[in-house]
Amino acid sequence: MRALILTAMVALNLASASAQAIKWPISTSYRAWAGTSFPGLKATTDTLNVQILSDSLTLYGSPNGGYMSGNSGYGEYAKLQEFDIDSACGVEGFVFWFAKKALNSTVADSSRAILAWYDMDSVTTVPDSGRLMPKTLLKTDTVLLSNIDTSSVFDGSVYLWQPGSDLAIRNFAAGLILDLLHPSDTLALWSTFAGNQGKQTWEFYLNTWTPMHYNWGIDVRFSILALIDRYAGLPETQANAVRIFPNPGQNFIQMRLPSSLEQGGYMLLDNRGKIVAEQRFSGPSSTEIEINTTNLISGSYVLIVLENNRPVFSSRWVKL
16 A cells, blocks of 8 residues: 555656746855854754754745745645654744845735744655655744844844644644735745755645655755754763663553652653553652553653652653
8 A cells, every 4th residue: 555655646646746847946146154143043952954054045026926945837736845754842933034026916805824833743655765744734924924024134024923832743844835825925934945955845846745855856855943942951871871772662661760860750742643552650759650551552652750740751662
C-alpha cells in the first residue's frame, strides 16, 4: 500500500512539474539580513532557520505575476518554511520578514493573509528527500494586508507572531495561507538565493503539498524564523543516568531516572503528538518506573521526561 501511495505521489509531482513548466523564478532584488537590533529575536541557539541571518536575501518574481515566495499568480493555497528539530522543544513564536506587498483592493475588501503553524505529521514522504509532508494545522492568525509593513526600515517590515507556546516533538512548519488575499493584491517574503538549502520549503498547489523545488526548480529558504525554548535539560551526569529499556520493546517500558529529579514526571506521545501515557510526581521521583504499553499499537513513540513540568529529556521508543 505504501509503495502505491509513493508511486501515486511521484506521478502527481511529475504532473505538477509539467503543469508548471513556465514557472521559472526571476530574481528581482536582494538585500542582507538587517535584524541584529530587532528586539524580538533571541540568541541564535534559540532560533531556527538561522541560515538566513548570514545570507543575502532575494525576491524571486513569478512569470505569472506576483512572487515565488508569496502569491505568484498560479493559485497556490499556502507557502511554508519547515524547521528541523533534533529533540522536543517549546515553540514560542515566529518572525516573518516581509519583502513586498501591493495593496490594490479597497478597505471594504478586507484583503488579508493567514499566518499558519503546521505539524509535519503526515505519513507520506517525499521520495528525493525522505521528508514528511505537512498535515495538521496547529494554529493560525489573520492579519490585514493593510497592517503589514514592507518599508525599508527592518523593524517595520518584520511581524512577530506569538500564538502561544506549545511543545514540538518533531519537525514543524510556519508560513502564509494566501486564499484570503484579494486577487488584485500581492504579498511576498524574502528568500535566500537558490542553492542547497535543505529542501525545507513547501507550497500547497493542485490539492497537495509539494516541495518548492519540485515546482520552481530551485531550493530556497523563506525569511521566517522560529523562536524556541530548547529547555535547560538535565546536567550531563543526570542525562547519562536516564535509562529506557527494552528499546524496541512490546508490553512495557522500564525507565530509570536520576534520584535528584524534583517534581518529575513523564509523557509518552504517539507519532501524532497524542499523549498515550503520563504521570507526575509531587516530590522526588522514583528511580525505577514501569510503563504498561500492552494496549499500544506498533510504531514509534516519543518519551519525554519532565522536571517542574518542563521537558528536560526526550528519547524515541519503538513498539514492535
